[in-house]
Amino acid sequence: MPPTLLSSRRVLLEGRLQPATLELENGLISAIFDHDPSRAGDHHDYHDLVVMAGLIDTHVHINEPGRTDWEGFATATRAAAAGGLTTLVDMPLNSIPSTVDADSFRLKLEAAAGQLRVDVGFWGGAVVGNLDGMRELAQAGVLGFKCFLSPSGTDEFTNLDFEQLGQAMQMVAELDSVLLVHAEDPAELLAFSGDPRSYDNYLATRPPRAEVSAIERVVAGAKATGCRAHVVHLATEAGLASLAHSGVTVETCPHYLTFAAEEIADGATAYKCAPPIRGRATREALWQALERGAIQLVATDHSPSPAELKCIDSGDFSAAWGGISSLELLLPAVWTEAARRGHGVEKLARWVCSAPARLAGLDHLKGRLEPGLQADLVVWDPNASFVVDRLEHRHALTPYQGRTLRGVVEATYLRGQRIFFQSQHHSECLGQILKKARTKP
Template identity: 45%
Template sequence: MASSDRLTIRAGRAWIDGAFRPAEVWVEDGVIVAVDTAPRGGPRGAVVVPGDAVLLPGLVDSHVHVNEPGRTEWEGFRSATLAAAAGGVTTIVDMPLNSIPPTTTVEALEVKRAAAAASAFIDVGFWGGAVPENLGMLRPVHDAGVYGFKCFLAPSGVDEFGHLTGDQLRAAMAEIAAIGSRLIVHAEDPALLHDNGALGRDYDAFLASRPPASEASAIDAVIDAARRTGARAHILHLSDAGSLPAIRAAKAGGLPITVETCPHYLVITAEEIPDGAGEFKCCPPIRDAGNRDLLWEGVVDGTIDAIVSDHSPSTVDLKRAHGGDFGLAWGGIASLQVGLSAVWTEAHARGIPLETILPLYTTGPAAVAGLTGVGAIEPGAPAHLTVFAPDERYPIDARRLLHRNPISAYDHRVLTGRIRRTWVRGALVYDATEGDAGEASRFDRRPSGRLLSAR
């Protein structure tokens, strides 16, 4: 249906104001115009959410590597945003790498926006990059509408996106504070990494090469720089649960620090990763089961602000380079389509209610990025909505996932909880009720996403 049509969705359980309640959601011209939590039957022709499913606001993922242009064979805006819609995600914020050029200048941002405008099925915002070459020149990129700036404290893996030294981190934070932006940080200390080159097929060797101490040291440096400058800082893809006490203390001390983790750290453990299975390689690495348990404590107690995909796919040959050598394979997990299902499967097994994790998929990542008007079902918000069946079980087949390359750390897992429908601004862009979840024929083939700007 066109976004200009009127739409009413009736649900016995809709996620509104932090709770599930009966509701009718009224949409006109792509905007939610009313939410009736005492529904009386509504108009004929209303979409009725089945009793075994819930109506959610469209999910927000503030950490996605789309890679277009430049490495579009790894991923692109069409394939990434179709996969996102199939995962209930209606808003993403794209990372400034691994595209070429990286988003470190206004000109590069415009190139990225042009690529997204032609192909995106959901809404897309953009992070800028803070690299040694553009320090002191972040304001023009900020004024052009990025939501903040990403930096690495260790080598990024691509030559065109350099990492910051400790002094450069502090300089970037001072500049970020002056322009009123935020710095998002890949926090690993290169002095404590030991993965330069081949490591072999044994996952334990790779894990030992990127120890928790590296994350802890880098996170301490970010906290110290935030204390010195007052800049807003966000810790990306936390894998080391041992750093949670320092983050808790920083928050308790009033520092503007937020932190995210990812589905693979909450679901997968080092003990179960086979030799040579490059699809499980990511940086920082997936750690042991005890570490996973402590990360879940950070989810439940509210220390962790968001759960995001860090969707960072590549071609199959790069993931399985050199016969599965963990030192040489590309690092990144493809999970944009399955994140909520994977995390809910684990949460449900632990007795953690869906209500606990939903904010970390909606308002949490929206707040991290400074996005407004998304992640909630409320009048005036864009009609980004998704239907989730929390008890439906289904197997993952990487060949049928909608991101570009058929490889995933979740291949062959059976997950609990499935996205059935997704609307973007009132337009139905995904409908699993019409057939197999791998059939792209169920998508509106006209890209309907919008480009978002922080300015």
């Protein structure tokens, strides 16, 4: 089969937008030429549209098997392809069973088979009493592990106390893996009181000090054990001081970079997540941390649920599910706010392509455009805008509904195959399961 050629005057190469023609063959970028849209062959000329590596989202709750009424591999990967994402890493909880040992991982792989429109890897769970299960999961090929220090929201996925965190970190270090941590100290969380529709009342239940206290424990544990650790969904700049020079990496999410507590109406439970969306000053501090590299990446924490679990009718923040749907919107949500603050495509790609690839141990395959790497690409218009109305997730409910965002995806390529083009999906599911090759027993 002859190679595919792809040209644009704005291809992101080595941190700079420049004219180029890419040659895609056998699933890889086989060569990069000077811009030549007249070169003979199966040529896709995208003129002035941006071409960059496909996005990688390392924080996605796909929820299959067991909760496909919440999401599922078919709908999640379809939404990903439409949003320019070519790789997802699935979280180990909210599916039934949770991914905490080899048997539960096997069930997840069976559920995924034949349904993937993009590539999917998996985090394994670190829960109470499953150190042996963690070893099984590592042997089976998970990309790393995830734990909670506060209750996870589902009974099947138990949170670790600080002693158990240390044990899990020791195991992760022995396995030469990485531990992702939901860092909120349960001792610092407060009971809900007052009007259940009040966002301020919900915000008060999860103060910044809960994040700070937990992050301090994560940093100390990583230092004591040599564990590679990563803090997920940072929602307060107050946690950054402990992370500085610690070697522990950290992400934030599009909703913390887009919304602010002052803008959330009482009863607007579509905005509920944990940790919560904080004030405008915090939002700007998170942007500044991204700019200077104190926060390394952005991931969605896509955590959908049926509308009734979000308590939309009652507006009860005390009872609503804490999760935000935004998988398809990672690129435009981050780009809209980044461009508003003067950031360019180069920084965007660092936050949503190359840094996530490093976290997941996939940077030898994905995350940037270089000869020899997989031909995972997104082609998009950074100047076009759209109003969020219909999304391809299983549930349309999202706080982005009705919002105008910049950045429209024209095409998505997975290993050189165009899987999405001008709102149309490829007829086949071409995604693959990603596993980590083990180097330690």
